[in-house]
Amino acid sequence: MPRKSFEHIKLKSSNLEPQQNFKHEDFVAGIAPNLRGIYATMYIKKPWEIRQCISFSSAKEGNIFYKKNPETHLKELSITFNVETQNTYDSDDEILKNLVSKTSVNIDSVEDMKMLFYQVPLDKISVSITSNDAILPLLAFYIVAAEEQEVPLDQLSGIIQYDVLKDLMVKETDIVSPNLSMKIFTDIFKYTSNKMPKFNSFSISGFHMQEANTTAEIELAYTFSKGLEFIKKSIEAGIDIDTIASKLSFFWAIGMDHFTEIAKLRAARMLWAKIVKQFNPKNQNSFALRTHCKTNNSSLKAQDPFNKIARTTIEAMAAAFGGTESLYTNTLNESNAFLKDYSNILTKDTQLFLQQETHITKTVDPWAGSFRIEKLTEEIANRAWSLLKEVNDLGGLTKAIEKGIPKKRIEETATKKQTKIIMSKEVLIDVNKHQLKQEDSLRVSKIDSDAVRKSQIEKLQLLKANRNPEKVKNSLANLTKAAKSGKENLLDLTVKAARNSATLSEISNALEIGFNSYKTSTKL
Template sequence: MPDKKIHTDSGIEIQTLYTAESPGAQPQTERPGQFPYTRGIQPDMYRGKLWTMRQYAGFSTAEESNKRYHYLLSQGVMGLSVAFDLPTQIGYDSDHALAEGEVGKVGVAIDSLEDMELLFKDIRLEQVSTSMTINATGFILLALYVALAKKQGADLKKITGTIQNDILKEYAARGTYIYPPKSSMRIITDIFEWCSKELPKWNTISISGYHIREAGSTAVQEIAFTLSNGKAYVQAALEKGLDINVFGKRLSFFFNAHNNLFEEVAKFRAARRMWAKMMKDLGATDEKAMMLRFHTQTGGATLTAQQPLNNISRVTIQTLAAVLGGTQSLHTNGYDEALSLPTEEAARIALRTQQIVAFESGAPDTVDPLAGSYFVESLTSEVEEKAWELVHRIDAMGGSVSAIEAGFMQDEIARSAYEYQRNIESGEKIIVGVNKFTIDKETPVPGFKIDDHIRVMQSEKLAALRAKRNNAKTEECLRNISLAAGEHKNLMPFVIDAVENYCTLGEIADELRKVFGEYR
């Protein structure tokens, strides 16, 4: 009887048996904390410090999200992770006609510094690490965060956190862009430059494979496209004259964790090795500028609306993959997220999943626990080899921006997504509870609902703000932003001045729409 062929979703054939003679199966000779960091970026990894347990949260109004943050902090969350609604992500105030039906739905609505003050009420920014999932308007949200920290009397040199700020994957996979690619890249390098001087502990970008994977890519495509995007940001910063050994230390990454435990672990190990080599080739000499530091979120696309409690098992496997792969921080999805935003109970169970892995599983007790496995070492090498092939194809096109403009990444992701769905529909790929082991009658799971009245409340707040602020001053601030954009000055000081004078997010985004135009 012929041996059955088994492949990962990336098309890597899994052998029946792995031995010391298998290609790429030889363990790495370097120790953890040493170039090229295959085995982890710290010599002691979680023995020294556990990963940061974040829970991504944000919905409705700033006041409602603030309550959820206080709840999560009380339950043992180590860092906050903010979700913003769609109008905030694409630069519209809540009272804009295009915001109708979307205010507060997939995240919190933030229109002005007043909302930011309510979002972090009774939370000292100097004492908490905050990650903000925001891209096209990332520079405005960072300005709002800085303005609030200054109001709290915080030392900006001590403020820690991350801003996603990764616009290239928006063009390739997600769609919440505003300005054309070159103008967007200019804003990103302005953030790099400003933070290197004023906010030195802040991670200025979280180069994101998460959304590339959610759009349907394979694990190999996820790291190949993400690292290529990272390379494009580094090259843009170098062209601006920035020091790779300074800004390189503040680059971070954001990856997905899916269900194939061993391929995911291999992916994380391969990504570290590849990034270290890339940064060295680009001129980095400081070890910390070559280290790939990453946040992980469990796979939203893997969650099923059918038998949703099964998702707890999926998230547990994905949590183990992230921890065994050496993540620096982690968000675990709620079991009900295929149906709605997570309820408080689902968010608590998701956090408890991390805590059980941290304190009961033994997985964090030694560095790189799967190292030396013939299977894992071989799979790491094969994932890396296939990812390099894609990176070299992108390089030959002139880099990520050119590859995106040509539609290459988008086409590759769409092809993989189609193939994955076709395999589910044919039964070749089994999804428990969806195309096998189904049940006739589902028990309803209570969902989390957002009140549509939020848009009215936000609009009333905006009207009151515009009536009481110094509108002559806000108009001056907006003019200054426009001038700075035209004269190629760093935008961050002007945007911070604007938000401190209560210019709204939509007003600032619109001012730059006049200068840069919009990407279609």
């Protein structure tokens, strides 16, 4: 049949309104406010870093895992410490009898940290250390472990997640006052800036706010309020804006609301540049928002655990499209139990698939220009800025926390979200819709917690039998004295105590004695 000609057909003009233009659309990557990414070429030259957690029950097991997988494309490791370590208990404390955790690393002393990183090249691996109460001894143990490897401190890279304000907002814990936490913050910052220049001193977390089921704008607003508080306190302590801005990074959760999460990261870069601008930095790099993301724990339901693979992949894609610099993807077992190595390998391979098979790294900000994305970016940025102004009008985040404002806002949004889930207005597959009548079980590794605790106690006994008691006593006394006066650098003195084999609990107790006096003398 001969082809028909369609030249005579006339198309009617569209009645649609002209597409809305957004003020931010002309912003590019690599130039403040960095809407499309903090580097001009983003992933084209270098994809995001793959981070993986060491969450085994002992330092030895964590070390074995890493050494079994030396070619895993990993350049970043996050250490997950168990509850006992986070609460500054040594394993031989009677209160912990039969309570040693079955997952996450147990650290009692510098010997455990040395074992964790035995034959791990600390000058080639970026390490993330997360803690509040135990941050000083844990960071000191890491520094001494590097010294034992003869790795120069200026070659160490990594990040610290020390965020007391996060706990005050979400977890309702108040172990260290906000003002006292700033003393610890500035001491760590000064030490690492002088001796560990490659170390990004602090990661400020918004992760736990999304874990509490809040909104993207609340996550951004209150996280940046913390960042603003850190900057102001640092400047008061004599640290200039370019120095402090270059050492801060931010930690975000990435959930299943795909386009919102992409827009959130784009909006975040604009907002942070706007915040930093008011301090008149001289270095353009100070405007850059350094970002680490983790797929959301709260979206990983215990029901049908194999669905987590799909959920985690979708969330990881959002982080990549949004322009994260590093990413941790949850394991298959994140909300269930402790699995074998294959679960950790799967999380790493998920990111390798995205980096090397999808070709999404071959363009900068792939969703730029999409009306949906640009509209969400503008809306999230505007709502977050309004919340930031509310906090600022109250006198800053510490004052807002005292008035209960952040907690109230988080609880309001969390309640609305949970109500939608209960009423099935927000669908969660296998939770409130399409439930399986019978689920396949996971193959879970069994951990002998009694054996773990016994091993830790034996190591502590050996440590105490072979150290110099007088040196330990003096170094702990110096720590208490410094904590009381508030004049000397606490991390420097903690490192000295760690070199003398003081334990986690001993160091923490010495600091606590001094902190109590410091709180009283400064009326905190």
